[in-house]
Amino acid sequence: MLSLALCLGFFPLYLVFSYTSKAAGKTWLSVSSVLYGRATKVNRGESLELPYAFLGLIPGAAWLLYFHWTKGRHQRSFTNVLRVFLWGCFCTLPAGIIEHVTGAGLRQDTVLSSAAVGFLLIGPIEELSKLVAVWGSIYRSPDFRDPMHGILYSATAACAFASIENVVYMTQLGPGILVLRLAFATPAHVMFSSMWGYSMGVARFQKTGEIATIAKGLLAAVVLHGVYNCIVAINPKMAVVTLIPLMIFMGWIMLRMIARFRKNYPFPSLGRGVMILCPNCGAYALESVKHCSRCGFAIPTAEPDAPRFCANCRARLEPSKENCASCGENVQISGQCRAKD
Incomplete structure (x- = not known):
């Protein structure tokens, strides 16, 4: 089950990769197959040989290598991608501090408190942190000249944020958590962020309503993030199964957004x-x-x-x-x- 979930979890990243470059899509499928084999070993009780930090940074490293090796129709600079990635890593610090001070965590006493924390604290804090990473590093730059850049750069910030989270969770819970993180949390971060990333891509090229457009995307990301956290908090042991419909739904939304950009690109x-x-x-x-x-x-x-x-x-x-x-x-x-x- 974990091995299958891992492959399904990387589907949204494959969508972005294959849309911008067929070669990148094939490369990502190869990466997924390697991770599938690694997940199978974990399920059999075998230990992971690589250091925790390197394993936790796999999604971020793969994302950076993708940008470095490919040049699709949506032109972007590797330097800009790296800057967004570093901002995404840095933004985990204030997010972590705020969550620590407010006591935000998935483990709460009641379902109601879990929902409140997920929707009012964790979701807004983490999504706003990732949005700030893109806004502060690239959004106002002339290099942000393609609507699809909204999704590409939001995915970059999400991978950076999730990579740091992976390292933190692995140092606390051990290597076994990596499979679940790679299967669910990392692609979920990408799909959450794609909501406001899409809105950023639209807002950057429209004449009015910039902040309102981005705010709508941010709200959608917060709601999905809150639902995800609630599902995990209510029954962590069954989350491997109960999260799959949500992941498929978010992947479908992301696919529709990418298809819409494909249809409307270039903008009038x-x-x-x-x-x-x-x-x-x-x-x-x-x-x-x-x-x-x-x-x-x-x-x-x-x-x-x-x-x-x-x-x-x-x-x-x-x-x-x-x-x-x-x-x-x-x-x-x-x-x-x-x-x-």
């Missing part, structure tokens, strides 16, 4: 010409308009070396090019030099 053109970033809210704005269409901020004249983007596809414009290297759109920048990469 913002017009013709050159875009810059609003210094007030970080939204893309046509340089010729002079005012941000989202917040109304009067955008000052951008410096010659400021990053500029194609209004048609949002790709960063290369120096001394008459056409966008991504979509071929003819781009004119009157009286100004093109941005340097």
Whole structure:
């Protein structure tokens, strides 16, 4: 049962990997098969040979290697991914401190108290911590230029957060907990975060309602996180079975979100010409308009070396090019030099 659950647990990661790169999807299937064999050994009572820390960091390491080895249609920098990952690791510290001070934990005296802690403390604290990791490290950056980046970077922060949790739990409970963590907790963190990650991807490119859109995704993540924690708290021994329907449901939602991005990508053109970033809210704005269409901020004249983007596809414009290297759109920048990469 644990071995089967482990393979099912990695399904959401496989969805993201296979969508951006077929080779990455195959690589992740290979990783899952290795972990399946390891889980079988644990079920037979054999010990794990690798140090706890290395085992607990398997999801995070696999995620970073995926970004390092593959270059899919959704362009992203490995440096940016690493920065998000490190922020995700760091954000486990304040989350852990808050949970320790408030006494938040899965083991409560009653079902009601378990539900209260899951929905009002653990869920909000951990999901907000992961969201802060993405918001603070990459969200306002011009490198966040693709709606799918919301899910990719949220998954990165989730893997980092879960990896640190894995190490902590293994030092407390031993190597046996790793199988359950890899089968349920780690992919669950990814699927929780995909809710607000999707909202971030949408909000980054819409004119109004940025905070409200992200808040809706965050609320959905908190609710799912709370349900997950309640199921574990009510009957930990049966959680291996009772969590599977929830995991399948969340995987289905994540698949639909990815499919929606596939259908709507690229997002509708913002017009013709050159875009810059609003210094007030970080939204893309046509340089010729002079005012941000989202917040109304009067955008000052951008410096010659400021990053500029194609209004048609949002790709960063290369120096001394008459056409966008991504979509071929003819781009004119009157009286100004093109941005340097």
